[in-house]
Amino acid sequence: MYRILIIEDDFTMAEAMKKQIESWGNEVRLVLDFQNVIHEFIEYDPHMVLIDIMLPFFNGYHWCSEIRKISDIPVIFISSASDNMNIIMAMNMGADDFIPKPVDLNVMIAKIQAVLRRTYDRSNQVPVLECGGAVLNLNDTTLNWNDQKIELTRNEFRILKTLMENRGKIVSRDTLMTRLWEDDCYVEENTLTVNVTRLRKKLEQAGLKDFITTRVGHGYLIELPEEHE
Numbered sequence: 001m002y003r004i005l006i007i008e009d010d011f012t013m014a015e016a017m018k019k020q021i022e023s024w025g026n027e028v029r030l031v032l033d034f035q036n037v038i039h040e041f042i043e044y045d046p047h048m049v050l051i052d053i054m055l056p057f058f059n060g061y062h063w064c065s066e067i068r069k070i071s072d073i074p075v076i077f078i079s080s081a082s083d084n085m086n087i088i089m090a091m092n093m094g095a096d097d098f099i100p101k102p103v104d105l106n107v108m109i110a111k112i113q114a115v116l117r118r119t120y121d122r123s124n125q126v127p128v129l130e131c132g133g134a135v136l137n138l139n140d141t142t143l144n145w146n147d148q149k150i151e152l153t154r155n156e157f158r159i160l161k162t163l164m165e166n167r168g169k170i171v172s173r174d175t176l177m178t179r180l181w182e183d184d185c186y187v188e189e190n191t192l193t194v195n196v197t198r199l200r201k202k203l204e205q206a207g208l209k210d211f212i213t214t215r216v217g218h219g220y221l222i223e224l225p226e227e228h229e
Helices: 011-022 037-044 060-068 084-092 105-120 154-165 173-181 189-205
Strands: 003-007 027-030 048-052 075-079 097-100 128-131 134-137 142-145 148-151 213-215 219-221
Touching: 003 011, 003 037, 011 027, 011 105, 037 060, 048 060, 048 105, 060 075, 060 084, 075 105, 084 097, 097 105, 128 154, 134 154, 154 173, 154 189, 173 189, 173 219
Parallel strands: 003 027, 003 048, 048 075, 075 097
Antiparallel strands: 128 134, 134 142, 142 148, 213 219
8 A cells, every 4th residue: 555645736636536546545645734745745754746736835846846855756747737848847856757637537547556666566676787796786776896885876876877777888968967857957967977977986996997988979888897808
């Protein structure tokens, strides 16, 4: 059973959503105090948030940004403002999906289940990535190399995970920027350069020199072990 928090000021629709979600065996709470959304979020500790864009006091983008400061749980926007600009804005703010109004309750359930499955069903997922003896732990976001445990920041982990998933292939700066955007409204290009530099320094200090290769004008690469040697 999953706990789902609905942040929607149309209470007729919110109740209909609540009833439908509960019928699938989940627990649902409706936010009633739109000035203290984060307080309710922390108190309820949900597995997922459904949030409207247009809300009293502060809009959904604001609350999504505040949630992203303290949590990586799935967030799905629900709004009649379903033009491309609002959908792009929602995704850049950290949303995992977008459901346009009027809400089709069956489509809503399908999307909720898909996001919950991707997020919490770890049974078929590999918990680590390995390349040349370096092992990236996907659960605690650390890298293990030569009996050393290297602590990574969130951005460093996202960069390294993307490169290791595509080892042997050049990953463009645009692709890496997109991965960093998943949790942030906007990331400057210089932020990527700074994070790659810091990541390389950590790896070199641990003995992983030249683990990440730059392809000028193209991007970054982690070579396959036989190529790296």
